Amino acid sequence: xxxxxxxxxxxxxxxxxxxxxxxxxxxxxxxxxxxxxxxxxxxxxxxxxxxxxxxxxxxxxxxxxxxxxxxxxxxxxxxxxxxxxxxxxxxxxxxxxxxxxxxxxxxxxxxxxxxxxxxxxxxxxxxxxxxxxxxxxxxxxxxxxxxxxxxxxxxxxxxxxxxxxxxxxxxxxxxxxxxxxxxxxxxxxxxxxxxxxxxxxxxxxxxxxxxxxxxxxxxxxxxxxxxxxxxxxxxxxxxxxxxxxxxxxxxxxxxxxxxxxxxxxxxxxxxxxxxxxxxxxxxxxxxxxxxxxxxxxxxxxxxxxxxxxxxxxxxxxxxxxxxxxxxxxxxxxxxxxxxxxxxxxxxxxxxxxxxxxxxxxxxxxxxxxxxxxxxxxxxxxxxxxxxxxxxxxxxxxxxxxxxxxxxxxxxxxxxxxxxxxxxxxxxxxxxxxxxxxxxxxxxxxxxxxxxxxxxxxxxxxxxxxxxxxxxxxxxxxxxxxxxxxxxxxxxxxxxxxxxxxxxxxxxxxxxxxxxxxxxxxxxxxxxxxxxxxxxxxxxxxxxxxxxxxxxxxxxxxxxxxxxxxxxxxxxxxxxxxxxxxxxxxxxxxxxxxxxxxxxxxxxxxxxxxxxxxxxxxxxxxxxxxxxxxxxxxxxxxxxxxxxxxxxx
Amino acid sequence: xxxxxxxxxxxxxxxxxxxxxxxxxxxxxxxxxxxxxxxxxxxxxxxxxxxxxxxxxxxxxxxxxxxxxxxxxxxxxxxxxxxxxxxxxxxxxxxxxxxxxxxxxxxxxxxxxxxxxxxxxxxxxxxxxxxxxxxxxxxxxxxxxxxxxxxxxxxxxxxxxxxxxxxxxxxxxxxxxxxxxxxxxxxxxxxxxxxxxxxxxxxxxxxxxxxxxxxxxxxxxxxxxxxxxxxxxxxxxxxxxxxxxxxxxxxxxxxxxxxxxxxxxxxxxxxxxxxxxxxxxxx
Numbered sequence: 001x002x003x004x005x006x007x008x009x010x011x012x013x014x015x016x017x018x019x020x021x022x023x024x025x026x027x028x029x030x031x032x033x034x035x036x037x038x039x040x041x042x043x044x045x046x047x048x049x050x051x052x053x054x055x056x057x058x059x060x061x062x063x064x065x066x067x068x069x070x071x072x073x074x075x076x077x078x079x080x081x082x083x084x085x086x087x088x089x090x091x092x093x094x095x096x097x098x099x100x101x102x103x104x105x106x107x108x109x110x111x112x113x114x115x116x117x118x119x120x121x122x123x124x125x126x127x128x129x130x131x132x133x134x135x136x137x138x139x140x141x142x143x144x145x146x147x148x149x150x151x152x153x154x155x156x157x158x159x160x161x162x163x164x165x166x167x168x169x170x171x172x173x174x175x176x177x178x179x180x181x182x183x184x185x186x187x188x189x190x191x192x193x194x195x196x197x198x199x200x201x202x203x204x205x206x207x208x209x210x211x212x213x214x215x216x217x218x219x220x221x222x223x224x225x226x227x228x229x230x231x232x233x234x235x236x237x238x239x240x241x242x243x244x245x246x247x248x249x250x251x252x253x254x255x256x257x258x259x260x261x262x263x264x265x266x267x268x269x270x271x272x273x274x275x276x277x278x279x280x281x282x283x284x285x286x287x288x289x290x291x292x293x294x295x296x297x298x299x300x301x302x303x304x305x306x307x308x309x310x311x312x313x314x315x316x317x318x319x320x321x322x323x324x325x326x327x328x329x330x331x332x333x334x335x336x337x338x339x340x341x342x343x344x345x346x347x348x349x350x351x352x353x354x355x356x357x358x359x360x361x362x363x364x365x366x367x368x369x370x371x372x373x374x375x376x377x378x379x380x381x382x383x384x385x386x387x388x389x390x391x392x393x394x395x396x397x398x399x400x401x402x403x404x405x406x407x408x409x410x411x412x413x414x415x416x417x418x419x420x421x422x423x424x425x426x427x428x429x430x431x432x433x434x435x436x437x438x439x440x441x442x443x444x445x446x447x448x449x450x451x452x453x454x455x456x457x458x459x460x461x462x463x464x465x466x467x468x469x470x471x472x473x474x475x476x477x478x479x480x481x482x483x484x485x486x487x488x489x490x491x492x493x494x495x496x497x498x499x500x501x502x503x504x505x506x507x508x509x510x511x512x513x514x515x516x517x518x519x520x521x522x523x524x525x526x527x528x529x530x531x532x533x534x535x536x537x538x539x540x541x542x543x544x545x546x547x548x549x550x551x552x553x554x555x556x557x558x559x560x561x562x563x564x565x566x567x568x569x570x571x572x573x574x575x576x577x578x579x580x581x582x583x584x585x586x587x588x589x590x591x592x593x594x595x596x597x598x599x600x601x602x603x604x605x606x607x608x609x610x611x612x613x614x615x616x617x618x619x620x621x622x623x624x625x626x627x628x629x630x631x632x633x634x635x636x637x638x639x640x641x642x643x644x645x646x647x648x
Numbered sequence: 649x650x651x652x653x654x655x656x657x658x659x660x661x662x663x664x665x666x667x668x669x670x671x672x673x674x675x676x677x678x679x680x681x682x683x684x685x686x687x688x689x690x691x692x693x694x695x696x697x698x699x700x701x702x703x704x705x706x707x708x709x710x711x712x713x714x715x716x717x718x719x720x721x722x723x724x725x726x727x728x729x730x731x732x733x734x735x736x737x738x739x740x741x742x743x744x745x746x747x748x749x750x751x752x753x754x755x756x757x758x759x760x761x762x763x764x765x766x767x768x769x770x771x772x773x774x775x776x777x778x779x780x781x782x783x784x785x786x787x788x789x790x791x792x793x794x795x796x797x798x799x800x801x802x803x804x805x806x807x808x809x810x811x812x813x814x815x816x817x818x819x820x821x822x823x824x825x826x827x828x829x830x831x832x833x834x835x836x837x838x839x840x841x842x843x844x845x846x847x848x849x850x851x852x853x854x855x856x857x858x859x860x861x862x863x864x865x866x867x868x869x870x871x872x873x874x875x876x877x878x879x880x881x882x883x884x885x886x887x888x889x890x891x892x893x894x895x896x897x898x899x900x901x902x903x904x905x906x907x908x909x910x911x912x913x914x915x916x917x918x919x920x921x922x923x924x925x926x927x928x929x930x931x
Contacts, residue, residue: 032809033821143814144872147671259819623864 009179009204011047011084013246018044021222021249027073030256030264038073040249046074046160048172050081053163055171057112057136057154061086061178064108064187068092068101068123069116071228071254074140074156076242078114079232083185086175087112090187090199091233093586094120095579097624100197100586102127104189108199108430109133114156117141121148181205187430188235190382191585199430200235200382209423210385211243213406217390218352224250224272225349229261234587235382236356240274243385265346273353277360278588280375282516283345284367285492289520305333306370313370318394338371347373354378354390357587359463359482361490362398369396377401379461383439383446384408385424389461400460410461416451417467469592471502477564479507481592484556484565491548492517496577496584498595500603501565508606509570510599511545512577518544533574533631542636545572550639557641566640569606571613573599574631580620605635666703669896676704678737679848679880680725685734687720694720695731696904702848707874708882709891711915712901713924718884719761721901722850725882726758727751752781757846759837761853761884767826771817771836772808774825778843779804811842814876815869831862835869842873849873851883855890863887867894888925892916900924 007013017026022041029036038046059065065082067089069075079089090108092101094116101123105113111133115121121139125148128134139145140156154162185204189197214220228241241252250272255264262283291302312326322330342348353368353375360377368375378390379401389410391402404410408422421444428436440446451470452463464470465482473479481499488497488511495514501507513536522529522538529535553566577583583595596603598617605613616630666676680702687695694717702708702725710718723729724736727746736743738754746754757778765774782804783790789797812818815835820828825836834854841849854870855863867890873879885891891898892912900908900915902924908915915921 032806032813033818034809143876144868146875147673256818257816263819622861 007208007247008181009083009176009183010080010185010207010242010246011176011179013208014040014044014047014080017246017249024222024249025251026245026249027076027252027254028268029073029254030260030267033256035253035267043073043077047077047081047084049160049163050078050156051084051163052166052168052172053159053161054081054085054087054112055168055175056162056166057138057159059085059087059112061175063087063112064090064110066090066092066105066108066110066113067232068094068096068113068120069140069232070094070258071230071232071237071241072116072140073252073254075114075116075232076228076252078138078156079186079242080246083179083183084176085172086178088184088187090189091238092189093191093231093233095231096123096586097580098123098126102130104197104199105131105134107189108187111135112138114138114140118144121145121153179204181208184427186238188233188238188382191587191589198432198435201427201430202235202385203427206385206424206426207239207243208247209407210387211239211247213423214239214387214390215244215248217392217406218272220244220248220250220272220352222249224248224351225268225270226250226252226272227261227265227268227270228252228254229258229265230274230276231586235386236274236380239386240272262346266344267346269346269349271349271351273347273350275353275355276357276588277355277364278358280355280360280368281364281492284364285514285517287341287345288492289516292520292524302337305329305337308333309338309370310366313372314366314396317369317372317374318396334372342371342373347371350374352376356380356401358589359486360398361486363490365398378405379463381448383426384420384422385426387424388418388420388422388448391460395458395460397458397460400455400458400462402461403459404461410454411445412453415467416453416464416470418448418450418452418461418463419445420448421445473501473507473564474503474505475564478562479565480562481507481565483562484509484552484567485590487552487555488548493521493544494548496590498577498590498592499565499567500596500606504607506568507565508603509549509567510595510602511549511570511572513541513545513572515576532576533629536572536574537631537634539634542572542634545570546636546638553638553640567638568640569635569637571602571606571633571635574615574633575617575619575629578619580622581618602633611635669706673705673875673896675706675896678702679704679739681737682724683735683737685721685724685731685736687717687724687729687731693904695724695901697734698899698901698904698906699734700899700906700909702880702882705874705878705880706896707870707894708880709895709898710882710884710901711886711888711891711898715903716901717904718901719852722758722852722882722884725848726756726850727754749781752844755845755847756850757841757844757848758850759834759841759852759854761856763830763833763837765825765833765837765840768824770822770824771828771839772812772821774836775808775811775839775843776804778840779808781844782807807845808839808843811839814842814872815839831858831865834858834862834866838866838869838873842877842879845877847880849879849881851881851885853884853886855885855887863890870894 017040023039025037026040026043027038065087067075067079082089092104113124115137124137137153138156138159142155181204183204185202185207187199187201189199226240230237245252253268255261291299308329312322312330315322350373353373356378376391376396379388380386387405388408389402390405408420411419425444425446449467450463451465451467452461454461465480469481471479479501484499485497488494493514494511496512498510499507515532549567549570556566557563579586584590612632612634614632616628618626618628620626668674678701683699685695685698710721712718724731730745783800785797785800817835855866874881898912898915900921907920907924908918
């Protein structure tokens with residue numbers, strides 16, 4: 001089997017692709033208003049020059065090379081080139097603060113940093129003093145860097161030029177030949193909901209096996225188109241845009257800038273697409289807002305056909321049978337509404353779409369599926385090289401996360417925690433044997449830290465919450481905050497929610513309004529407001545949120561196990577929870593502990609029956625400066641359905 | 649007044665063949681020399697006997713309280729106003745009075761205090777108008793869209809796209825200007841001025857009405873333009889913090905007269921300047 005033998009490393013896969021489809025397009029990037037493209041051969045040539053450049057610069061086998069910047073072909077290339085040169089690529093979140101960056105750089109002991117632009121260079125420069133191991137910065141976009149001291153800085157193009165002129169071919173060939181399936185492919189720093197980020201070491205075997213299995217699961221071929229717009233430091237992007245792209249040989253498209261993502265998505269029309277629920281939610285909100293402004297005829301047509309879609313769309317997508325008349329209406333709807341809408345959203349050509357990271361609202365999920373978009377859920381972790389479970393075509397549901405991915409074994413222990421074992425299981429946490437030992441057992445089983453159960457009927461996994469967040473209330477009832485928060489967040493008006501209640505007699509909540517949705521409502525109803533803070537405390541806004549909370553309470557009350565999690569009192573926060581203030585992780589997960597501590601007085605007020613509370617909060621602006629905002633927050637009591645009332 | 653003039657002369661002696669800024673940029677020879685400019689509107693003296701120069705590659709600010717004559721000064725520099733007295737020397741030649749298109753052809757572009765864009769046109773089209781002087785093909789060739797006209801458009805579009813990329817306005821490329829917020833309009837105006845590939849760029853209050861973040865962005869762009877294209881920049885600005893950070897040399901005007909000229913530090917410590925801005929105590 002020469003096939004498997006040749007594909008033990010990413011550079012080997014690259015060489016295979018050059019041979020197989022050398023002249024087909026491998027990378028595209030929109031620059032200067034035009035999609036520029038590179039074939040596999042051209043990309044391989046660039047990567048080769050980069051690898052030689054790195055060796056020429058003095059990179060040794062095993063050196064860590066950090067990469068920080070937005071998704072661009074050159075940055076994907078350098079991460080393959082790094083491996084080619086025997087080094088280890090360490091992608092970093094481009095919106096990380098200088099300190100966060102310094103931690104990862106210091107922890108992995110990076111000798112080189114590849115910075116996308118001036119912003120990243122500045123961050124590195126800010127912390128260079130703390131990093132004695134850091135030797136050289138390689139930058140891609142040189143704008144604004146002309147005046148910088150170039151003693152320890154090189155443009156990527158210069159590095160490549162020097163590489164092309166250098167005489168290190170033998171050395172490069174030697175290093176490449178040394179790569180095995182067990183060589184480290186990449187180190188990815190997890191976002192760290194609770195503690196310091198940990199560096200997850202993934203081997204070539206992890207990445208290649210996972211890519212192979214998942215490509216086969218969804219029958220991904222060389223003809224797919226993907227849009228690479230999610231952070232490069234996130235394991236998902238690494239697998240989709242490097243692992244699977246190299247395995248299947250499909251084309252990776254990089255948007256022109258972060259702001260143009262939506263327009264670029266439409267131009268490319270990906271066939272394989274991943275987005276976290278927030279992205280789908282934002283899209284839906286914008287569609288709904290635009291429909292509000294549409295003419296009466298269009299609006300009625302939209303409403304009518306969306307009703308049809310909702311009724312029969314998901315069934316048709318799953319291959320179920322519907323009546324002839326329904327089929328006909330759906331066909332008509334496709335012509336008049338669904339296809340044009342999908343085209344506008346850039347989702348028309350999607351064959352396989354995934355969402356993960358957070359629970360997705362059933363309405364939201366069904367909306368996309370009813371249009372005929374094959375959106376599915378997957379459940380994964382950095383430690384598993386993404387895939388643990390995923391939904392196969394034809395049996396997709398909003399409240400489960402699918403069956404075990406190929407090659408994955410699953411088990412649930414007595415406490416309800418989900419464990420898995422697979423070829424994708426990470427090698428170790430870099431320089432952290434204790435954490436490795438506590439997460440990964442000798443026999444390869446890894447704890448996910450999530451509580452869940454396998455549905456008997458379907459064999460699909462259902463996730464309840466983080467195991468450490470699933471707690472008990474004072475009366476011993478089950479407390480699953482995330483479950484409640486997700487229900488709240490399914491309302492477009494609510495951006496984030498944080499529920500408190502562990503070891504207490506009742507649950508209370510903080511709520512963040514969604515400025516887009518609530519702002520639009522305010523505009524339509526002629527409600528004037530000067531700031532987020534003012535809008536958030538508007539009595540009518542509080543009424544709306546009150547209504548949502550009551551609805552959620554009503555739906556929770558139906559569930560015997562969780563009826564105790566109904567929200568008794570809530571307040572709407574005067575500021576958006578923000579990663580810059582440490583209240584959320586970079587992947588937008590709430591940091592419960594930090595929030596409870598920071599807004600301690602607000603929590604106290606929730607529980608001591610005071611009608612309102614005055615508060616001062618420190619905020620950090622995008623440029624790192626700090627400011628203070630003050631507000632008086634009204635605390636509302638929500639309608640709670642007691643078990644007795646229900647029985648009666 | 650005499651002291652200030654002396655200081656200015658003293659400075660000019662130092663500067664005969666350019667100077668090096670604190671951040672290591674080399675500032676070249678005099679690009680524009682304004683000699684004893686006086687501008688009157690009827691009986692009103694807008695500018696009274698002002699002399700200063702603008703050097704190759706520098707960022708030169710003109711500041712002063714409201715009504716000091718700053719915008720008039722900028723209009724004299726651009727050639728839109730012709731002063732009654734005094735001479736304007738540009739690149740070693742005395743400049744005659746100009747027609748508007750000649751103003752653009754001399755390599756000077758500007759932005760306006762009150763945004764002057766075509767609101768109904770897209771950002772791209774607005775920036776393209778800045779390339780008008782580079783379009784040489786006739787109306788007939790442009791109508792039938794053959795050969796030269798098409799090639800010309802492509803070349804000009806490429807230049808415009810580079811500027812769009814530079815100013816990071818890709819996401820609004822196809823958006824009609826009328827729908828943009830104020831801060832972005834200002835940026836589009838800068839883009840249009842840059843599209844003319846000016847040697848001297850005049851910015852009339854580029855940061856007026858902006859919030860802190862927009863001001864920071866705009867400052868960054870101004871520095872980058874100067875750095876990347878080597879464009880000489882003369883700007884009027886009210887925000888003292890911005891002026892002091894951005895500019896290499898500052899001219900201070902008050903009631904049509906020049907009351908200070910020098911580096912930001914020199915100007916900051918100039919008593920007349922302090923008096924003009926903060927007032928003088930009654931004795």
